[in-house]
Amino acid sequence: EVFSSVSKIKQLIEQERQLINHLELVLNISQAKGDSDQEKIERLKKKLQNLDAANTLFQEEWNYLESPIAGFKHLKRIYEDWQDVTESENKSENKKRNFLYDNLQSMYDVTSKWRLWPSEKDVEGAALGLVRLSQVYNVFPVPVWLSDSAFCISNCSRHIGVQSNHVIVPLPVLGSSGCHQMNSKEKSNVLQTIYMFKTCRSKNPHVRWKEYELFSAHDLMFVARTALGNQQKYEARRWMQLVKTFKCRSDTVSRSLVADDTTLVDLGELEKKTLNHADPVLDSVQTGFLSLCQRSIIQFQERKEIPATSCLCFWTYCWPYVRYATETVHQSPEINVYHNVLSNSEIQDLIDMALERMEPSLLPVNSKTENRTNLLRVSQTAWLYDTTEFLKRLSRRVGDITKLNSGQSDVDTPSEPFQVVNYGLGGMYAPHQDSVKVSRARGKENVPWLQHAGDRLATWMFYLSDVTSGGATVFPALNLSVTPIKGSAVFWYNLQQDGSTDSRLIHGACPVLLGNKWVANKWIRETAQTFHNPCHELRL
Numbered sequence: 001e002v003f004s005s006v007s008k009i010k011q012l013i014e015q016e017r018q019l020i021n022h023l024e025l026v027l028n029i030s031q032a033k034g035d036s037d038q039e040k041i042e043r044l045k046k047k048l049q050n051l052d053a054a055n056t057l058f059q060e061e062w063n064y065l066e067s068p069i070a071g072f073k074h075l076k077r078i079y080e081d082w083q084d085v086t087e088s089e090n091k092s093e094n095k096k097r098n099f100l101y102d103n104l105q106s107m108y109d110v111t112s113k114w115r116l117w118p119s120e121k122d123v124e125g126a127a128l129g130l131v132r133l134s135q136v137y138n139v140f141p142v143p144v145w146l147s148d149s150a151f152c153i154s155n156c157s158r159h160i161g162v163q164s165n166h167v168i169v170p171l172p173v174l175g176s177s178g179c180h181q182m183n184s185k186e187k188s189n190v191l192q193t194i195y196m197f198k199t200c201r202s203k204n205p206h207v208r209w210k211e212y213e214l215f216s217a218h219d220l221m222f223v224a225r226t227a228l229g230n231q232q233k234y235e236a237r238r239w240m241q242l243v244k245t246f247k248c249r250s251d252t253v254s255r256s257l258v259a260d261d262t263t264l265v266d267l268g269e270l271e272k273k274t275l276n277h278a279d280p281v282l283d284s285v286q287t288g289f290l291s292l293c294q295r296s297i298i299q300f301q302e303r304k305e306i307p308a309t310s311c312l313c314f315w316t317y318c319w320p321y322v323r324y325a326t327e328t329v330h331q332s333p334e335i336n337v338y339h340n341v342l343s344n345s346e347i348q349d350l351i352d353m354a355l356e357r358m359e360p361s362l363l364p365v366n367s368k369t370e371n372r373t374n375l376l377r378v379s380q381t382a383w384l385y386d387t388t389e390f391l392k393r394l395s396r397r398v399g400d401i402t403k404l405n406s407g408q409s410d411v412d413t414p415s416e417p418f419q420v421v422n423y424g425l426g427g428m429y430a431p432h433q434d435s436v437k438v439s440r441a442r443g444k445e446n447v448p449w450l451q452h453a454g455d456r457l458a459t460w461m462f463y464l465s466d467v468t469s470g471g472a473t474v475f476p477a478l479n480l481s482v483t484p485i486k487g488s489a490v491f492w493y494n495l496q497q498d499g500s501t502d503s504r505l506i507h508g509a510c511p512v513l514l515g516n517k518w519v520a521n522k523w524i525r526e527t528a529q530t531f532h533n534p535c536h537e538l539r540l
């Protein structure tokens with residue numbers, strides 16, 4: 001599975017490069033051997049050129065893949081293109097075993113076994129990410145017709161205080177259109193982006209859009225069909241309607257964007273299936289979650305810098321001494337954000353360690369990932385035990401700041417190992433409690449220490465990245481959202497003094513609209529806090 005981690009999607013560039021080099025070699029040898037159909041070799045060589053161009057596009061600018069549109073298009077292209085290359089021989093009528101046939105066959109076998117190669121499920125996962133983003137943030141692709149080029153891009157909604165029909169262009173997309181003179185402050189500002197975009201376009205009407213910035217009719221149909229398959233009829237209809245606007249346009253660009261007749265036949269069938277849709281009914285937690293997520297996008301531009309005045313500064317006791325700042329973001333129950341608790345190189349080390357071990361995240365209660373269509377949690381996770389001095393030091397730092405027993409080892413387990421998380425395209429975590437009271441024993445029989453560790457008394461979460469847009473941690477019951485700041489951490493108690501779950505601490509991670517979000521959790525368990533957990537008045 002790739003779609004649930006933006007960093008893994010980026011890594012595909014390197015992997016595809018290796019395949020391209022291999023294919024080139026195979027084609028050259030085949031040509032020299034002369035045992036294959038020359039026409040076929042020519043066709044594949046043409047294809048190879050296209051693959052090479054598409055791959056090179058992202059080679060230097062791989063941050064473009066942090067845009068959900070580019071990410072979706074990239075996964076879909078890799079899946080479809082390589083399916084086409086490796087299956088071309090199988091499909092042909094006169095299957096003749098030769099060097100080319102054998103090699104394409106083995107490339108097919110190898111890639112279908114690669115865990116880090118996109119499957120149809122990945123393309124669907126990315127499509128559902130787009131649907132989720134359009135639902136949550138009301139950023140929705142609308143066709144915008146500009147001079148000779150047609151493109152569909154996000155519609156900026158009333159939710160972020162801008163009239164409809166304005167457009168949001170995800171920043172990486174903007175960069176390629178000759179509008180990249182923005183400074184970093186401007187880059188973090190979604191609203192400004194819209195105005196930048198508008199001015200920029202009017203100054204550069206000749207700018208042509210790159211293929212991965214555009215949704216073709218085929219792309220839109222794919223998203224609509226996937227939404228329908230996920231029982232999201234209303235959303236399916238919204239995406240489908242865009243194809244119709246293509247259809248109505250008479251200019252050549254729009255006509256070329258409507259792929260072929262099958263798209264139109266598909267469109268008719270899909271329309272029938274999406275009739276009589278009903279809007280989903282959301283409960284109050286979900287509604288609170290969504291409106292906090294929407295609001296956090298507007299707040300983003302207002303609050304990016306670490307607040308200087310409202311912070312108390314401390315030193316940790318452990319080497320290397322860290323001068324951190326405490327910001328109380330909520331009073332009762334108390335939620336604190338600690339700034340400057342990790343250095344950039346510590347962050348890089350954590351991410352490098354985690355990247356090798358990441359697996360699709362499990363849901364907390366049923367611990368099953370089979371039904372990924374619900375996508376309550378779209379991310380990948382790696383557990384890092386305190387096996388190195390570096391990780392022990394980070395665990396100690398958490399203990400120094402929280403005054404809790406935060407160590408982690410096989411014999412004595414006051415807290416869990418670090419759980420490093422990387423979110424995917426439109427990656428999110430629906431509202432949940434970190435407390436595991438309900439599910440404690442279930443499925444954990446093979447982890448003996450967990451049986452005695454007690455509940456998750458407190459949550460410590462390092463932010464290992466900033467997020468360009470979206471991705472806030474929100475607390476619907478407290479009407480609070482916390483913006484990820486690289487190197488900061490957020491901390492709260494999940495349990496009340498009597499050990500019961502504090503329902504006010506329900507929280508979730510908003511979908512990432514643009515960027516690559518990384519966090520690292522450390523859950524501090526109850527049992528080993530006997531002489532550490534401060535009594536009521538002393539709690540941090």
Ligand SMILES: O=C(O)CCC(=O)C(=O)O
Binds near residue numbers: 471507510
């Ligand atoms: O990523 C976030 O902002 C929240 C993550 C979270 O709640 C969790 O992993 O339990």
Ligand SMILES: [Fe+2]
Binds near residue numbers: 432433434507
């Ligand atoms: Fe959580």
